[in-house]
Amino acid sequence: MRFTIPYADANPARITQGFHSEHIGLDMISRVTPWGQGVPLVAPERVKIVALSGDNYTPKNDWPLTKGFGVIMQGLESYNFHLYWHTGPVFPVKVGDIVERGKIVAYMSNSGRVYSGGKYVPIADRYTNKGTHLHWECFAKFEDGRKTGHMDPSQFIDWTLKPTYTLAEQVGAIAKTVLRLSHLMSK
Numbered sequence: 001m002r003f004t005i006p007y008a009d010a011n012p013a014r015i016t017q018g019f020h021s022e023h024i025g026l027d028m029i030s031r032v033t034p035w036g037q038g039v040p041l042v043a044p045e046r047v048k049i050v051a052l053s054g055d056n057y058t059p060k061n062d063w064p065l066t067k068g069f070g071v072i073m074q075g076l077e078s079y080n081f082h083l084y085w086h087t088g089p090v091f092p093v094k095v096g097d098i099v100e101r102g103k104i105v106a107y108m109s110n111s112g113r114v115y116s117g118g119k120y121v122p123i124a125d126r127y128t129n130k131g132t133h134l135h136w137e138c139f140a141k142f143e144d145g146r147k148t149g150h151m152d153p154s155q156f157i158d159w160t161l162k163p164t165y166t167l168a169e170q171v172g173a174i175a176k177t178v179l180r181l182s183h184l185m186s187k
């Protein structure tokens, strides 16, 4: 079982930080939009949405931009769990959704502890989209509850497996995100 690439223009040259002992994930950037802001991130395999950080967003009680937003997915084609981090605060999916591989689950952004040129990007500068990237973590959890350590997602990616969402699905995901945002703001 191989993973679909996480967004449209993902390729090995877009890796900005690989997996190592002090970085238990894979960092990647996009060039689809300037700095990659808002680029749709897709499920790397058929997944169930386990958790969304940022789900409790409201204007008065937001999960701070400093902590970051992300989505946790349980792989349904493997025993892997996937975390996409530094995403935008609102998602086109909800907890419990089953998402086919290659379909949109979140948007690339620069929430949380992000760096640009090795320097922490102050919150006040986030509107410049500096530090926008995907941080992807992956580990396996078996039926008996045993867990592996974090693994390097890049070793399981098939770079020829592209996102499969259509333009209509992309528009639909944006509409769901906007509706969800208006719903959360009216709470």
Ligand SMILES: [Zn+2]
Pocket (backbone or CB within 6 Å): 017, 023, 025, 026, 027, 134, 135, 136
């Ligand atoms: Zn990272």
